[in-house]
Amino acid sequence: MSEQTAATPSLHFGQVVIGPPGSGKTTYCRAMQEFLTRLGRNVVVVNMDPANEGLPYKCAVDISELVTLDDVMDALKLGPNGGLLYCMEYVEANMDWLENKLRQHHDSYFLFDCPGQVELYTHQNSVKNIFSLLGKLNFRLTSVHLVDSHYCADPAKFISVLCTSLSTMLHVELPHVNILSKMDLIEQYGKLAFNLDFYTEVMDLKYLLDHLAADPFFKKFRHLNEKLAEVIEDYSLVSFVSLNVQDKDSMMQVLRAVDKANGYCFGDLEERNLQTMMSAAVGADFQFDSTLGVQERYVETGETTVEDEIMELLNG
Ligand SMILES: Nc1nc2c(ncn2[C@@H]2O[C@H](COP(=O)(O)OP(=O)(O)OP(=O)(O)O)[C@@H](O)[C@H]2O)c(=O)[nH]1
Numbered sequence: 001m002s003e004q005t006a007a008t009p010s011l012h013f014g015q016v017v018i019g020p021p022g023s024g025k026t027t028y029c030r031a032m033q034e035f036l037t038r039l040g041r042n043v044v045v046v047n048m049d050p051a052n053e054g055l056p057y058k059c060a061v062d063i064s065e066l067v068t069l070d071d072v073m074d075a076l077k078l079g080p081n082g083g084l085l086y087c088m089e090y091v092e093a094n095m096d097w098l099e100n101k102l103r104q105h106h107d108s109y110f111l112f113d114c115p116g117q118v119e120l121y122t123h124q125n126s127v128k129n130i131f132s133l134l135g136k137l138n139f140r141l142t143s144v145h146l147v148d149s150h151y152c153a154d155p156a157k158f159i160s161v162l163c164t165s166l167s168t169m170l171h172v173e174l175p176h177v178n179i180l181s182k183m184d185l186i187e188q189y190g191k192l193a194f195n196l197d198f199y200t201e202v203m204d205l206k207y208l209l210d211h212l213a214a215d216p217f218f219k220k221f222r223h224l225n226e227k228l229a230e231v232i233e234d235y236s237l238v239s240f241v242s243l244n245v246q247d248k249d250s251m252m253q254v255l256r257a258v259d260k261a262n263g264y265c266f267g268d269l270e271e272r273n274l275q276t277m278m279s280a281a282v283g284a285d286f287q288f289d290s291t292l293g294v295q296e297r298y299v300e301t302g303e304t305t306v307e308d309e310i311m312e313l314l315n316g
C-alpha cells in the first residue's frame with residue numbers, strides 16, 4: 001500500500017432512510033439489511049427514531065438509549081410532533097454520544113432508520129445538521145426517501161408527494177433517491193390513470209393536471225396546481241424508483257441507485273454475488289424495462305392479451 005493510500009481517511013458508506021410516517025422505513029431497513037448481508041456486505045442498522053418500539057431488526061446503535069419520545073413528552077409536556085422535534089435537537093446537541101457509538105462499527109455499512117415526521121426533512125434543521133456532521137466524520141450517505149406508492153392513484157395526492165419530495169431533496173442536501181414503496185399495494189385505493197413510468201419518471205405533468213381538472217372539486221384549483229407543477233418541472237429533480245421489499249429484483253434496482261448516488265464502490269466479493277443474483281433475473285438492465293416489469297406485475301392495464309383471447313375462445 002502506498003503512503004498516500006495509507007494516509008487516506010477511511011470512508012463509511014450508508015443510507016439515511018427517511019420519509020413520511022408509515023411509509024415503510026423500518027421495514028425497508030430490515031429488508032435491506034438482510035439483502036446486503038446476503039451480498040456479503042457487513043451491515044449495521046442504527047435506530048434514529050426515539051419513538052421506535054419492538055424493532056424488527058437487530059440494531060447496533062439505538063438512539064432511544066439516549067432519548068425517548070415518551071420521556072420527552074412527559075417531562076416537557078409536549079405533544080408527539082413537538083416532542084420528536086425536541087428529541088432530534090437533543091441528538092444534535094449530543095453528537096459525541098452518537099459518534100462514539102458509531103465508531104465501534106467503523107468497518108460497517110450503515111442503515112439509519114429515521115423518524116417519520118415530514119417537517120424534520122422539509123423545515124427543521126436538526127436532522128439535516130446531524131447528517132452534515134456525519135459527513136464531516138467521513139460518512140458518505142445517500143438519503144433514501146420513501147413515499148407510499150398508492151398516492152399515485154390520486155393525482156392531487158401525487159402532486160403533493162412531488163412537492164414534499166422536492167422540498168426534502170433541497171432541504172436535506174444529500175445524494176438522494178426517491179422511492180415509491182409498497183408497490184404491491186399501488187392500486188389498493190384506485191386505478192392508475194397512466195402507466196407506472198409516467199409516475200416514476202415524472203413525465204409531462206400537464207396530463208396529470210388535465211386529468212385532475214376533470215374532477216369538479218379540483219377544477220377551481222387548476223391554476224394553483226399548474227403553478228405547483230411548474231415549480232416541480234423547473235427544478236427537474238424528482239424521479240422515483242419503485243420498491244417491493246419482498247422482490248429481490250426490486251431491491252437490487254434500489255441498491256444500484258443508492259450505490260451510484262453516494263459513490264459506493266463494489267468490492268470483488270459483492271460484484272460476484274450480484275452477478276449470480278443477476279443471472280437469475282430476467283430482462284435488460286434498463287430502468288425503463290424494469291418499470292415496465294413492475295407495471296406488468298402490479299398494475300392492471302385493462303388491455304386484453306393474446307393469451308386472454310385464446311382463453312376466451314376456449315371457454316366459448
Ligand atoms: N404490503 C406491504 N406493506 C408494507 C411494506 N412495507 C411496509 N409495510 C407495512 O407498512 C406499515 C408501516 O411500515 P413501517 O416499516 O413501520 O413504516 P415506517 O415508515 O417505519 O413507520 P414510522 O416509523 O412510524 O414512520 C407496516 O404495517 C408494514 O408492515 C410493503 O412493501 N408492502
Ligand SMILES: [Mg+2]
Nearest residue numbers: 025026049052
Ligand atoms: Mg419506523
